[in-house]
Amino acid sequence: MNILESVRVALEGIVASKLRSVLTTLGIVIGIAAVIAVVAIGQGGRAILMAEMEKVGTNIFAVFVDWRKSDEATGREFSLNDIDVIKSRVPEITHLSPVNNTSADVRGTRKSINAQVLGVNADMAVIRKLNLKSGRFFSQDDDLGKRRVAVVDESLAGDLFGRTEPLGQRVVINDTPFVVVGVIAKGDSLLGFGENPRIYIPVQVWTYVFSNFVGYLEGSTASKDQVTDSMNKAIKVLERRHQQPGLYQGESMEQQMQSANKITGVMTLIIGSIAGISLLVGGIGVMNIMLVSVTERTREVGLRMALGARRRDILIQFLIEAVVLCLLGGAIGMTLGVGGAFLIARLAHWPPLISWWTVFVAFAFSAIIGVIFGILPANKAARLDPIEALRRD
Amino acid sequence: MIRVAGLGKTYNSGEHPVHALKDLDLNIKPGEFVAVMGPSGSGKSTLMNLLGCLDTPTSGAYILDGVDVTRLGDGDLAAVRNRKIGFVFQNFNLLPRMTALRNVELPMLYCGVPAQERRERALQALSMVGLKDRVHHRPNQLSGGQVQRVAIARAVVNRPVIIMADEPTGNLDSRSGLEVMAIFQDLNRKGATIVLVTHERDIALHAARILHFKDGLLVEEEINPSPVQALPTPINTSEGAEGEVAGR
Known part of the structure; x- marks a missing residue:
């Protein structure tokens, strides 16, 4: 079955049970929103810090006595x-x-x-x-x-x-x-x-x-x-x-900036990882609902197999459904994350920095989550016995 | 068309192996309309699954349209089901979220028919079963008889060499059942080979040959020289299309 048709089937399923789809993707929504907001705020904060350091001067240095020596x-x-x-x-x-x-x-x-x-x-x-x-x-x-x-x-x-x-x-x-x-x-x-x-x-x-x-x-x-x-x-x-x-040691503003850069980078990474955990939890939620969906649609799987679907076709169909679901969550999360970043930036008076790569990575990440957490349910569907599946209510 | 020799199926589910089908020899020629009868547990469902390539036999040979399908793997069997076999089920098995048209298009999705041709062929099949004006209805907007006719359109849309109908009238009232039988007979007159499983003698009498199964064995082969002709009753919703079928 071609991919477009699978996407269409997936979207129809999502539209048919809107509330369930939204609840399913909630974890992804929150995860992506948090990642985007955190990265945007982190980058904004770093930009401010750098601007402040530029103001103090990047061409200055100090020489001290290294008291340890x-x-x-x-x-x-x-x-x-x-x-x-x-x-x-x-x-x-x-x-x-x-x-x-x-x-x-x-x-x-x-x-x-x-x-x-x-x-x-x-x-x-x-x-x-x-x-x-x-x-x-x-x-x-x-x-x-x-x-x-x-x-x-x-x-x-x-x-x-x-x-x-x-x-x-x-x-x-x-x-x-x-x-x-x-x-x-x-x-x-x-x-x-x-x-x-x-x-x-x-x-x-x-x-x-x-x-x-x-x-x-x-x-x-x-x-x-x-x-x-x-x-x-x-x-x-x-x-x-x-x-x-x-005996002497020096410190230049340039070095300070580099270490400040490193610190804000590490901070963003840490908070980002915490947000990433919520993505993981979100992915498990998607997997859970996909497993339920496979059980509910066992007869559909049996029928499709009787009509000539190979196991691969079934696998791909359910994988695409999981990916579409996650991308949907990713899109909603991105909207919320960008909105949240702008809101917080306005309150904190610093520029929200949302780079294109953040958006791209977030989208790619939701798709990857869809694939990873879709594999188990999709595999379960693909391994169904058509006779058994057709007999199921 | 179908040549079966020494076909058997044994299930090793419990302590004792169950011989669902024993040593069956059977030939079905192109254009034949065969009914399979028997009480439950007689092996007729197993036969359907084997002939429909949904299951593989534990012994014997099965040549379908010149191909020894017992030697095929999963993927090839799927292709055989897709191109050579059309299924009609007792419980219809239409996908509830899709319109009649898309349900009929479904088998063509698995053999890469382009969208335009898919649509044309599906429309053609639907008008053949008299549902030209119901193509955009979903199953829950159609009557039982209409749903089964959609299922028949789906079964024939990929031009299979054989149609496997498993109790196709089992969930229908007698009038709708006769409508469905009229369509099968019409298809048969146009050259379709049909294997129909039923436990109703009235329905089986529409076929020219009736096979009786009991305890996994073919116990009797009955030739029916003058099959009952189901008259295509005028169908209230789509008379024009129905006339087309009846006219041939």
């Missing part, structure tokens, strides 16, 4: 002179700053706040793409001249000075007074929410106020293709200068 900290792992040496040896590194970080009480005109006090050089404004709301970031001259100037972030400024214009105000850190020369606009980064209040001061002053020590280095290159390479060159320079091979 250094038995005790000497405080001499970096020196301020390293900056100029690295920049001259590795010209691809356009900006490089030491980063010293400590938390300390910062006293303003209104009140005293515990904040992150960062000692950096003028390059940091470029490296971290700091967006100034008012004033300026401190310059290289401020740093080298050890001027007591500070740049605060917007929310910290509000806490320190209330409604007073922060520029030109005095803050006191560790009994040392600073003049506020710039205010950093609140970031719109999703990743940056909940950050501690921050205040940036020249690193030369930081080492004087706190201790003569450099925490780690942060830098950027002109393009993101150069970043890992340049970072590794910088590490080599440091190793040679401090005669400490293997």
Whole structure:
């Protein structure tokens, strides 16, 4: 019997018992809907994460001391002179700053706040793409001249000075007074929410106020293709200068992005697998109903055999019925999944990403489920004895 | 047409083997109309299944249309049933969801007749049994007699060499039964070979030869020189088509 005719018979059967068909395919519907929604939401989430990381900058890197390899900290792992040496040896590194970080009480005109006090050089404004709301970031001259100037972030400024214009105000850190020369606009980064209040001061002053020590280095290159390479060159320079091979380790945004990508991929895979289990259950449901259908239609099978159907024809007919049923469920599930993905994307404010391959894979998967779970019932039908089958009520 | 020699069928279902059919020799010539009679358990159903290639004998030979079908495998037997045998059953066995037309098309689906030709031949067969204007009705919209006539159309649509009718009037009232017998006799006059199983003598008397079975044995062969002629009664719904059959 030709396939078209089998499809027609299958569709007639489905239409003849609509409720049963819908209930039968419910597992497939839910499974496909879940897979599509999860993958779409996962991809949307990944796209957002990547966009955020792009915003922070994909051309930045940091070099740390690998503390596992250094038995005790000497405080001499970096020196301020390293900056100029690295920049001259590795010209691809356009900006490089030491980063010293400590938390300390910062006293303003209104009140005293515990904040992150960062000692950096003028390059940091470029490296971290700091967006100034008012004033300026401190310059290289401020740093080298050890001027007591500070740049605060917007929310910290509000806490320190209330409604007073922060520029030109005095803050006191560790009994040392600073003049506020710039205010950093609140970031719109999703990743940056909940950050501690921050205040940036020249690193030369930081080492004087706190201790003569450099925490780690942060830098950027002109393009993101150069970043890992340049970072590794910088590490080599440091190793040679401090005669400490293997002491330093670097991290670039590119690597971070790759691992973030990997994590979201794994997450999608895990949730997708759970959705896949529901597809499996759905397939068993289809198999169950197909077995019932074979029993109900035993006489039809007997008749078809008497009229000249080979066992193969019967097998194919029931397989096609199972596949049609699953594809139907797949189509409904796809509609629900796409709808659900759009709905959730709208609520979560991120783009729903439904790629064509997801839709294709979902469809192919429903067909495969139909074949896998249709084989047992179809085989049962094909192996019926025509005489017995014809005698059945 | 049919040559059977030493045909036997033994079932080994229980402790004791059951000899459903024993050592049968039988020839049926083309164009013959043969009735098979016997009480239940006489072996007539087994004979039908064997002659209809639904079952294989445990002994003996069966030559159908020059082919030794006892040597054929499953797939070839299906092809023989498809092309050489037309079945008519007591309980009609039409597929309830399909129209009369598609029910009649069914055997042609299994030998790859193109859709257009399928339709034409099915329509032709249906008009031959007087159901030209009932082609788009489903079985539940037809009377018992009409349903059986659809089944006959289905049996002949693939131009079989032999028609196997198993109690075709068993589920019909006597008038519908006679209508059906009229169609069989008409087909027979046009050259069809028919084997009809029945337990009603009235029905068997429409055939020219009556075989009596008992306990798996052919016990008597009765020649009926003047078969009863079932007059095609005018069928209320499709007189034109019926006239066509009656006119030949």
